[in-house]
């Protein structure tokens with residue numbers, strides 16, 4: 176019998192719901208990648224208005240974008256039926272963010288000079304929305320003095336330049352000229368749109384992943400944490416305007432617009448978090464920190480010898496959360512439990528100095544390690560509990576931020 180398909184938990188707060196993103200596509204070979212960007216933005220709730228240059232339309236048909244966005248696509252200022260032929264700055268005024276991806280050397284040069292001979296350049300000049308430009312071109316074109324000069328001009332004008340990244344180019348050469356990945360572009364759009372959110376200017380530290388304590392140079396002791404919960408909190412905080420530092424022992428792609436500090440052991444995580452806490456507003460410890468660590472770490476690979484078993488002595492790890500302190504710091508702890516969820520979580524709150532503990536029963540379906548959803552209960556040191564429904568991890572992140580916000584010092 177086929178197993179039932181488990182329903183997808185919808186994100187109750189699509190990060191770009193109701194926001195208008197004007198996606199400007201220019202005549203680079205990477206234009207086809209903009210279709211993926213359009214699709215992902217739509218999936219996150221955005222109204223995506225696509226403008227293409229005539230050259231871009233040589234690479235990808237308008238219909239691709241029209242089908243993905245359910246909106247008409249403009250390629251010229253004088254096009255009949257285009258909103259821009261009646262009001263050439265209409266999209267500039269409606270935009271919450273303008274993303275020019277891929278951006279050719281030609282369009283970058285025109286933008287730097289203030290030339291407006293097509294709908295993209297006109298929109299750029301007229302908009303007050305944040306602008307992100309993602310160059311994509313041959314490495315020598317990008318490195319040329321004129322392109323470099325133009326990119327610097329645009330940066331000085333307040334534009335965010337995304338990439339380009341290094342890698343294989345369409346020419347077959349390897350160099351710096353590739354369009355940055357879709358996830359990075361979408362993350363930057365989310366950050367730009369949320370810049371003035373309720374966490375604007377707040378410093379938030381989030382830890383993620385399971386620490387790895389070495390046994391010898393090739394082995395370690397760890398746990399099942401994947402880091403998904405911590406990354407989702409970091410993204411939620413970024414989307415609300417926070418300056419986010421993500422201290423991670425996980426191996427997930429870096430979220431855009433977040434300062435990522437890669438660590439592995441408890442000691443490395445402590446050394447990254449404790450000093451940074453002094454000027455943070457909020458510390459959310461979603462990482463699964465090892466409770467035990469090998470008492471002795473061999474400096475060579477331990478060989479399998481003879482008969483019988485092998486014993487590894489473990490020491491208890493000192494919890495560094497109480498050491499993380501700052502004048503304005505609010506701390507949130509996590510408790511992954513398999514039994515006595517609320518009493519175990521309550522017992523953790525006071526010793527850690529946590530305003531509240533996010534308790535989750537990792538043995539419940541849809542909850543805990545590796546899943547995209549989580550079902551948590553907020554518990555404080557006095558034993559007050561606030562159970563939350565099963566939610567997408569991004570929504571759990573928002574619920575934690577909602578609860579922490581009134582506790583932060585007023586500014």
Ligand SMILES: Cc1cc2nc3c(=O)[nH]c(=O)nc-3n(C[C@H](O)[C@H](O)[C@H](O)COP(=O)(O)O)c2cc1C
Nearest residue numbers: 201202203204228230231279280281282311312313
């Ligand atoms: C096959 C092909 C690929 C091209 N790829 C790029 C590119 O990746 N980046 C770029 O800056 N220009 C590229 N060009 C050149 C631009 O298409 C050309 O400069 C054009 O005038 C750009 O117009 P636009 O900026 O209005 O889109 C390419 C041209 C061709 C024919």
